[in-house]
Amino acid sequence: MDTQQNTALTRALAEVPGPLPTSGVIHIVIPHADRFTIVGNHLAQHPDLSCTAVGIAVRIQSLPQGIEVGIKALAARCREGEKRIAAALRELEAFGYLRRVRDRLPSGRFITRTVFCNHPTALVHPRRPAAPQRPAAPAPHPASAPALAQVPTSAPAPAPAPAPGPASAPPPEPDMSAPPPVPPPPVLSAPPAPLFVPLVPPPTAPKPPPAPLPRPNEPTPELDRAATALLSDLRRHAPQFTLSETDIRQLAPGVAAWLERAAHPDAIRRILTTDLPQPLRHPAKLLKHRLTALLPPPLPGAHELTAPARPRIAVTPFQTCDGCDRVFRSPAPGHCRDCREHRAHRSEATRTAA
Incomplete structure (x- = not known):
């Protein structure tokens, strides 16, 4: 007796047209009269957006113009934290739904405007207007149908000779079997430039090729031997780096480039073996990435470390008037x-007196 029965839901299920599915969701669609927002399936069923990003997008789309939609403002309205909201906004910005634009006011002050587009794909690929439909030809009258059927379609019927007399012959009736003239196709202007282009490329965009492994400028047998020994010795410090001979031969030029730039072997070993991801699936690829991305610059020379000479400033000395x-x-x-x-005034006066 404690189980409550929802009679309204039972009645709604009874009014659903068609047979109910045996599994999956059953939709009860009630039309909205007010307070509703239209959301496209391209957003609601986006394969690459997280559910948090889709929910934040629907929340932003339902807000009126001028409402603050920053991270802190959304965190005050939603139950998600600022980190999840910031990650969701970055996802929406990557797929073109959100964009932050810097604008300048007439007073000269710069502000940041947040623009949300509910259908960014339509801005990048605008739809072309549909061509006007050709009106259908009217059906011929039943009484004149046999007469029209006897007229051959290959050549038009000859015009009758004008009857003699002052009265002019009536004008011939138009041929209703001929199709109406087709209007020329409308001249379509070039599609406008996209107004909303995402600044961050989508995850499906082609990635640039990886940077090549560094190599020493002057390879020597000593550098190659030291690099090979350092790579072979890594398994003593980190068992994950038990490399094959092929991996060691491929990575040796990168370690040789570090040794050529006066990097200490202990420093190289510490950089390559600390802060490892768990689990480490591809140790050779991780070593190649760190040897390429963390390559130190060459040591500066003695003349580069010398402080530049300060320009000498000429100082006028003090003198005592005679x-x-x-x-x-x-x-x-x-x-x-x-x-x-x-003295100049006195000599001028003396000259004048003389």
Whole structure:
């Protein structure tokens, strides 16, 4: 008696048209009159988006214009944490549903706008307008059907000679069996440029080829012997790196390039064997990646480590004026500016008096 029976659900199942499936989901579709959002199956059934990203996309699509949809704003509205919301937003941005655009206001201040597109594929590949349908030819009248059937289709019937007399003959009736003229196809302009192009390539995009394994500039037998010994000795420090002879021969040039750049063998061993993924499936591929991506630069020379010479600044020395003992700056001893002006004024006055 404690099990509650949902009579409304039972009635709804009885009204579902057709036979009910024996397994799987059964849809009870009730039309919405208000507060609903249209979501395309390209988003709801996206094969590469996580369910969290699909849910965040539906939540953003249901919000009105101008609502803040940042990570913290969505974390305040949803039960997911900021890390899951940030990962979901990155997924939506990778597939073109979300985009952040930097815009400049008339005041000169820059702002970041968040743009959400509910169907990004339609922007990249816009649909072309459908060609107008040709109107169907009207059916001939039943009374004139036998007469029309007797007229051959290869050559038109000859026009009758005009009857003599002042009265003109009536114009001939149009041939209803001929198809109407077909209008020329509409001139389609070039498709517009896509307005919403994802900045991050999709996971199915072709990946660039991997970088080649580094090699020494001047390979020597000593470098090759030291690199081979270091790779063979790795299994003593990390049993996961029990390499075959083929792997050691392929990876030896990379270790030789490190040794040529004065990298210490202990430092190379520590970089190659620490912080390993669990489980380690392909040790040779991991060593190749670390030897290529973490290659140190060559050591700088002695002249490169020397501090650049500072430019010398010429300083004008101090001098003592011979007339008033005032200190002034000048490359040579003599008089200060006031004494020079006073002497020039006095000599001018003497010249005028003479």
